[in-house]
């Protein structure tokens with residue numbers, strides 16, 4: 001399987017990377033997608049991917065880091081993408097009005113610029129959204145409708161935690177849905193536990209968001225999350241989706257291949 005969301009430059013994963021790769025591969029995770037939070041990190045990941053052919057990456061700027069996005073960033077980003085054959089998506093990008101580490105205006109500027117970029121380079125968007133659903137969705141719709149690109153805008157709403165209603169709106173936009181260990185959270189994950197049965201089989205993807213979001217149902221409880229724990233997340237998701245884990249794994253791999261245009265063994 002593939003973990004489509006790993007924060008690989010965190011020291012808990014990057015130190016002893018070889019050992020960590022072995023650890024997740026022993027659990028059946030053949031590949032990962034390392035997600036970038038800004039251009040500097042995108043560059044770092046490019047160097048890592050060149051040395052490890054089981055690792056793919058995104059290139060882009062997270063809403064928290066939107067204040068670092070300048071007029072030349074779009075050009076720099078495109079250049080980096082064109083020189084990174086293992087780049088499978090633009091992002092992590094989107095809007096986070098919950099924490100506002102960058103102002104909403106800065107976030108919107110960086111986001112719109114990256115939507116345009118995704119359309120130009122024909123890559124999916126790797127999307128992050130917190131308390132900004134309406135704005136994020138209307139920006140996507142506006143850009144998609146004005147686009148002259150030959151292929152439609154596509155992407156994944158990563159770490160989806162919302163309700164059945166919110167899920168429907170994202171599905172209507174044609175997006176894939178990323179499920180994390182949030183599904184294992186008995187306090188905060190209830191809405192998601194109910195909503196997951198409504199995710200069509202051809203739209204679901206799995207990610208750990210390691211080293212963050214350690215699944216709360218793991219025993220013994222580890223200090224940090226790791227791609228090796230992805231099978232546990234799939235098992236929990238299968239329980240709430242009333243489907244077998246094997247079936248979910250099969251579909252999520254097919255979806256990964258289709259959205260990111262990569263080949264991943266089962």
Ligand SMILES: [Zn+2]
Pocket residue numbers: 092127128129158159
């Ligand atoms: Zn995120």
